Amino acid sequence: MSSSTWMYVVVINCLTIIHADAQQPGYQLWYTKPAVKWTDALPIGNGRIGAMIYAGVEKDHIQFNEETLWTGGPRDYNHKGAASALGEIRKLLFEGKQEAAEKLATEKFMGSQSGAGDRDKWTAEMKALKGMQGNPALESYDDKEWKTIKVPSYEGWETVGLSGFDGAVWLRTTFDAPEGWIGKDLVLDLNRIRDQDFTYVNGTLVGNTDGTTPRKYTIPGKLIKKGTNTIAIQVLNYFDKGGIAGYKDTSRAIAVYPEGDQPEKGVSLVKEWKYKIQNDEPPVVSQFQASYQPFGDLYLNFKNHTASVTNYKRKLDLSTAIASTSYALNGVNYLREYFASQPNQAVVIRLTADKKGSISLDALLASPHKYSVVKKLNETTILLSLSVRGGVLKGQSQLKAVVTKGKLLVSQGKLSISNADEVVLYLTAGTNFINDKNVAGNPAIACLNAITSLQNKTYAQVKAAHVKEYQKYYNPFSISFGKSEHENLPTDERIEKFAGSSDAPFAALYVQYGRYLLISSSRPGTQPANLQGIWNDLLTPPWGSKYTTNINLEMNYWPTGILNLGAMNEPLFKKMQGLAKNGAVTAKVHYNANGWVLHHNTDLWNGTAPINASNHGIWVSGAGWLSQHLWEHYQFTQDRIFLKNEAYPLMKQAAVFFVDFLIKDPKTGWLISTPSNSPENGGLVAGPTMDHQIIRTLFKNCIAASELLGADAEFRKILQEKMTLIAPNQIGNYGQLQEWLEDKDDTTNVHRHVSHLWGVHPGNDITWDTPDMMRAARQSLIYRGDAGTGWSLAWKINFWARFKDGDHAMKMVKMLISPAEKGGGAYVNLFDAHPPFQIDGNFGGAAGIAEMLLQSHTQFVELLPALPADITEGEVKGMCARGGFELNFKWSKGVLTTLEISSKTGGVCLLRYGNKITSIATQKGEIYKLNGDLERL
DSSP: OOHHHHHHHHHHHHHHHHHHGGGOOOOEEEESSOOOSGGGSEEEEOSSEEEEEOOOSSEEEEEEEETTOBSOOSOOOSOTTGGGGHHHHHHHHHTTOHHHHHHHHHHHTSOOOOOOOOHHHHHHHHHTTTTOSSOTTSTTOOOTTOEEEEEOOTTOGGGGTOTTOOEEEEEEEEEEEOGGGTTSOEEEEEEEEESEEEEEETTEEEEEEESSOOEEEEEOGGGOOSEEEEEEEEEEEOSSSOEEEEOSSTTSOOEEEETTSOGGGSEEOOEEEEEEEEESOOOOOOOSSOOBOOOEEEEEEETTOOSOOEEEEEEEETTTTEEEEEEEETTEEEEEEEEEETTTTEEEEEEEESSTTOEEEEEEEEOSSSSEEEEEEETTEEEEEEEOTTSSOEEEEEEEEEEESSEEEEETTEEEEEEESEEEEEEEEEESOOBTTBOOOOTHHHHHHHHHHHTTOOHHHHHHHHHHHHHHHHTTOEEEOOOOTTTTSOHHHHHHHHTTSOOHHHHHHHHHHHHHHHHHHOOTTSOOOBTTBTOOOOSSOGGGGOEETTTHHHHHTTHHHHTTOGGGGHHHHHHHHHHHHHHHHHHHHHHOOSSOOOOSEEOTTOOOSOOSOHHHHOOOOHHHHHHHHHHHHHHHHOOHHHIIIIIHHHHHHHHHHHHHHOEEOTTTOOEEOOSEEETTEEEEESOOHHHHHHHHHHHHHHHHHHHHHTOOHHHHHHHHHHHTTBOOOOBOTTSOBOSSSSSOOOTTOOOSOOGGGTTTTTOOSSOTTSHHHHHHHHHHHHHHOSOOOHHHHHHHHHHHHHTTOHHHHHHHHHHHTSBGGGSSEEOTTOOEESSSBOTHHHHHHHHHHHHHHEEOSSSSEEESTTOOTTOOSEEEEEEEETTTEEEEEEEETTEEEEEEEEESSOEEEEEEETTEEEEEEEOTTOEEEEETTSOBO
């Protein structure tokens, strides 16, 4: 984005601070006990570096990430010759032969995968017991020196002690066979094992399976001995979760029992097993796309901290982006502060106490990456260096200590600090990534630049610079929903109570937490927020922690316009430029089309080809949907320079692809999108409704942009003609909005994706200007049901807000902010639960609550369009509307009382509140005050 554009945004934000900062509610997340799990820990981030703060007393753990540490490397993701299969795939779909079309697409059309290692060779070596002494399958094998591990582990052995491990492991246990079992065939029920197992009983192989097929092996009666019997299992885990997974329903035990009996009558194998790692170098597994990686861990091991503490509190202050931990121990009050500084590009940790000489600890760096090493850099600093297995990226992190009084010793890769008055730690990180084609960078540069920037600066100066830079984005907006009796409760307790109580201020806090997370994971100049923002602790994170573009990446950026975070769009728009270049190649190779295309996922390397499986991976509308964000940014800012130089060129080329791609349906004569799918539901089809809504909206926006810019009259004419021929939205036999070209919706389908309602939100293809279609869309949502994963619940908040049903929207808010153990909801740290963690629900939920208060996707700027009964009192400052307007407003007892509008660029503001409508011809920079009846004051 142009420097002038972002300077403009900053200036507007700075002006807004004047009227928003003074009355910011003091929103905090806080707890009375340390984090136990990663999803208990508190997130901090500067857009590039993210960290999770556990805040233990005796041992503090800070897990950290750097946004450009991924697997993989630059390569061609496209399937050469794919376009030659396009015609036949379309023909099969037109003939109703979906299965055949998907099979052909799997063989000829999916993107290429990265190279794989020699699995057969490695497996043969593991079967030959390479790396082992003796044969662990034998009953007589001595395993006394082996460690123990919990079995089963449904989420993988990574969660019970083998973090980040792939490879070969032997597991052994025993069971006692009652006398009545002797001579009987037994069932050994292990359910799922990841990935391959060789299972032995008393030294004899009873089963071997490769894959996630449930294991139920028969143990011949002749093998069973009275008394103790030995089970030995060699598990080969190639990639991702490993080990004996057992049953997802943990009430079902893995067990041994006689054939014909019930498992409950057998011997449970749910217990600690002995284990021995045989090999941790499995062959590299081929991948369609890369995965975001954790970087490292900082451990602070405090000395003389074994006694019980009092007054413990850990918190995250959203107004300053500073986390803290405080407690009292042996008459001394301790305080730790943590923040991720953008000006100085470091995670900063300050340790103090109210008694001199009280700070003593060891600080250690570690990493889950096998290829990592920690060493002394100088007398105040240790260094962590790493490389990603099977990839091209390398990383470096430095930890520098500044100690007041006391003693600092650097040895054996750790910082040892004794009897200090104060300690400040600076944690930096960098990689060799430059861009998606260039990895020739020096990982040390980011660390060196950060450390240099900190020279001769006091902690107070670093902290002040951090707060000033952060508040530039945070302060322009404020929100308050009155008071609640639960405001003084710890955050985990508020989550437990929220769904069944009246705690509207917690919803307001959730909005600001969403803004905090977006500022922390998507600063100008960084990568965009991925599926987990910038926070991830797993080498094989859920869905690769990539950028899923059939809703999840887009949902991350829903708050930017309405919640006054326009500057946070910059990383997304910059990434779109890279995606457009790669997507133009994919468009040619796969569709023989001009323009650019993006399928349902991308990664650091800007992969644009279809991935995974043909029944959901061939979805062509990613570029179209992302282009909506360009247009929306213009709508909110009215920045014509941005529209001309950055937005319209990308939008136009996305439209060019669809001009070439759309094809006439032989049955209806409409122009349709095929092959594609309705994410991620129903398989490969011709003519999904969502595609047509996105394409129609893209064409409409391109037409409007070209008119504003006085450009491309001939292309505009083509789009105008094509628009009228695209398959329209249709109402089906059940009164529903059809999801597909044919009327084949299943009213019992409660799929989490509600893709065909894209035209309701985030689009405006369907509004109350077409009430029949809007009612059909609402009927579709009713059929889908309220339940869903975290991000799905967030989307439904936005739908119900657009349907102007505030109470139903609030019902969805309460489901979203409910304990994650019940399914989609919120973890202890308010991270959204798919489950597992995906950050899109946080952003979608924040935007949805805003949609309940203000909508501007039609000709009107509409106040309180979906205000629920639960939010009777409130005040918002700095909320933005399309047209370049910024609004402050209050309501009491559910009724609007005051309104203030500032105009960024001038123009007519058409206001609506209930049945009241008024029009104001605004001037740039002017402020207009109105009462609750929309009368000028």
